[in-house]
Amino acid sequence: xxxxxxxxCSVASGLSFGHKPKSVLATLCFFRFWLGVGIGGDYxxxxxxxxxxxxxxxxxxxxxxxxAMQGFGIMAGGVFAIIISAVFEAKFPAPAYAEDALGSTVxxxxxxxxxxxxxxxxxxxxxxxxxxxxxxxxxxxxxVAKDAKQAASDMSRVLQVEIEAEQEKVEEISANKSKAFSLxxxxxxxxxxxxxxxxxxxxxxxxxxxxSQNLFQKDIFSAIGWIPPAQTMNAIQEVFKIARAQTLIAxxxxxxxxxxxxxxxxxxxxxxxxxxxxxxxTVFMFALAIPYNHWTHKENRIGFVIMYSLTFFFANxxxxxxxxxxxxxxxxxxFRSTCHGISAASGKLGAMVGAFGFLYLAQSxxxxxxxxxxxxxxxxxxxxxxxxxxxxxxxxxxxxxxxSKGKSLEEMSGENDDNESNNDSRTVPIV
Numbered sequence: 001x002x003x004x005x006x007x008x009c010s011v012a013s014g015l016s017f018g019h020k021p022k023s024v025l026a027t028l029c030f031f032r033f034w035l036g037v038g039i040g041g042d043y044x045x046x047x048x049x050x051x052x053x054x055x056x057x058x059x060x061x062x063x064x065x066x067x068a069m070q071g072f073g074i075m076a077g078g079v080f081a082i083i084i085s086a087v088f089e090a091k092f093p094a095p096a097y098a099e100d101a102l103g104s105t106v107x108x109x110x111x112x113x114x115x116x117x118x119x120x121x122x123x124x125x126x127x128x129x130x131x132x133x134x135x136x137x138x139x140x141x142x143x144v145a146k147d148a149k150q151a152a153s154d155m156s157r158v159l160q161v162e163i164e165a166e167q168e169k170v171e172e173i174s175a176n177k178s179k180a181f182s183l184x185x186x187x188x189x190x191x192x193x194x195x196x197x198x199x200x201x202x203x204x205x206x207x208x209x210x211x212s213q214n215l216f217q218k219d220i221f222s223a224i225g226w227i228p229p230a231q232t233m234n235a236i237q238e239v240f241k242i243a244r245a246q247t248l249i250a251x252x253x254x255x256x257x258x259x260x261x262x263x264x265x266x267x268x269x270x271x272x273x274x275x276x277x278x279x280x281x282t283v284f285m286f287a288l289a290i291p292y293n294h295w296t297h298k299e300n301r302i303g304f305v306i307m308y309s310l311t312f313f314f315a316n317x318x319x320x321x322x323x324x325x326x327x328x329x330x331x332x333x334x335f336r337s338t339c340h341g342i343s344a345a346s347g348k349l350g351a352m353v354g355a356f357g358f359l360y361l362a363q364s365x366x367x368x369x370x371x372x373x374x375x376x377x378x379x380x381x382x383x384x385x386x387x388x389x390x391x392x393x394x395x396x397x398x399x400x401x402x403x404s405k406g407k408s409l410e411e412m413s414g415e416n417d418d419n420e421s422n423n424d425s426r427t428v429p430i431v
Contacts, residue, residue, distance in 0.1 A: 002045060003128055005038030007121045014118035040348065044340035047328035051336070052137035056408045060265035060325055067324045068258035071250060071316070073123070078247030081116050085240035088112050094234040104234040112239060139333040139409070183335055191414060195330050196339055198400030200346035202274065203323040205394040207350035209281060209387050210315050212358040213308070221245045253309045257316025269405040270322045274398050277318010282391040284311040289384030319394060323347065329404040332413040358383055 009031045016028040046066050054062040088108060097104040135141075181187035221227040226245040230238065265273060284307050288295060295304040327340040363370040363377030370376055377383070404412050 002038045002041035003124060003131055005034060006042065006124045007128070009035035009038060010121035010124065011118050014114035016114075036348070040341065040344060043324070043344045044328070044337040047324060047340055048337045049134070049137060051328040051409065052139045052333070056406060058266055059329065060270060060405060061262050063325045063328055064258070064262045064265050064321050067321055068255075068262050071255035071258045074250045074254060075247055076123075077116070077120070078243050078250060080119050081243035082240060082247065084115055085112060085236050085243060089236045089240060092236070094236065096232050096234055096237075098231040106234075106236070109235050112236060183338060188335070192331055192335075192339070194400045195402065196342065198397055199323065199327045199330075199339070199343040201397040202278075202319060202394055202401060203327075203343050203347035204350035205390050205397065206278075206315070206319040206323055207347040208354040208358075209285070209390050209394070210320055211351040211354035212383070212387060213311065213315075214355065217245075217249075249309070249312065253312040254316055257313040257318075258321060260313075260317040261321040264317075265322070265325065266405060269403050270326050271398065271401065271403040271405075273317065274319045274322040274326075274401070275395060277314045277320070277322070278391050278394040278398060280314040281311055281318065282388050282395065284308075284314070285384055285388035285391055289381050289388060292381035292384065319398075326401055326404065329409060330402055330412045332415050333409070336409075336413075358387075361386070 012031040013028060013035065016024050016031065018024045018027060047063055050063045050066050051059055088111075092106045092108045094100075094104050094106045181191075221242075222229070226248070227238075227241050233241065261273060288304065288307055288311075294300055323343070327343040328336060331339040360374060361377045362380050362383040363374045365376050365379055367376045378386075402412065409415075
């Protein structure tokens with residue numbers, strides 16, 4: 001279902017209708033909202049499926065690899081945008097905005113953004129058949145659906161070995177009232193309340209910092225000459241040069257950061273990677289903010305770009321990956337996908353704060369220097385200081401997240417404990 005929503009809404013985004021800008025934007029926002037619902041549903045499903053099929057020694061790397069594939073998706077989208085915009089520029093040349101403001105956007109440019117958005121439906125649709133044939137995980141089928149026979153059959157097919165069903169054990173676990181608590185119940189909050197607070201808060205704080213970094217891209221790309229002044233380009237050229245710059249950032253910092261996490265997550269652990277990522281993001285934010293006037297000088301802008309890239313690198317070789325991995329490992333099977341979805345939703349709320357809130361905050365305090373249509377803000381320097389504090393809070397809330405390296409899912413969730421007094425995963429003591 002989530003995959004169908006993603007495919008349909010990707011195509012529908014390119015078909016946003018209307019002859020006025022407001023109607024096109026309204027329908028585009030509608031379809032992108034539902035696309036977000038599909039992606040939001042797929043996040044916990046992908047992480048949970050991988051966590052329950054993987055073994056405890058390499059589970060972190062497998063879940064992180066699922067998340068890391070979006071790095072290649074970012075690159076593929078950028079490359080596709082570069083190719084399509086180059087074709088449109090060759091077929092439909094136009095003057096620069098400074099020469100002819102109206103003529104710089106040719107009518108055919110309306111097809112350009114639609115084709116780019118619709119392209120996203122192709123990779124999603126290619127996985128539809130395999131996803132439709134994928135069985136539920138054995139843990140879900142046995143512990144939630146309570147069908148040991150079907151769970152054994154599914155695992156036999158996946159592992160290609162004969163597995164005997166143990167319906168009696170499933171019934172015994174189901175009859176254990178100490179494990180029959182519901183989501184957000186008193187018992188759940190005793191066992192996993194701080195865990196959920198840890199995963200939601202760190203994902204929320206990470207996405208504030210991560211998505212707000214896009215605010216500075218135009219200044220950085222312009223500083224190093226990747227994007228010339230807007231008035232010197234036409235609309236299609238601007239698409240080409242922005243796509244090229246973003247693809248280079250993905251190639252140089254985003255993708256390597258993801259795969260560093262894949263390589264080391266089962267070696268040094270989730271906790272260490274998340275702490276390290278938040279720590280260096282904090283350091284680089286303060287290093288950019290405190291001497292901000294120094295970085296504004298033309299001869300120092302290369303240093304600004306390097307530190308900006310390192311911030312991206314340690315976000316991906318850090319909390320951007322681990323916040324996806326950990327919620328799929330530390331909660332009981334019947335809550336695992338739900339708690340991962342709650343954590344992801346908290347992250348997307350942080351993304352909204354980062355993308356829109358800091359768009360206003362970063363405006364100059366001088367109302368004569370703000371972008372058109374924006375009220376005065378606190379300025380870029382103070383915004384960077386706030387982001388440094390946000391990253392530091394991420395360090396503190398990481399202490400609420402347990403280390404799951406080398407432990408089975410049952411050890412982390414306490415599902416195999418005979419009684420509640422033996423549950424090591426509880427976050428607060430029983431009173």
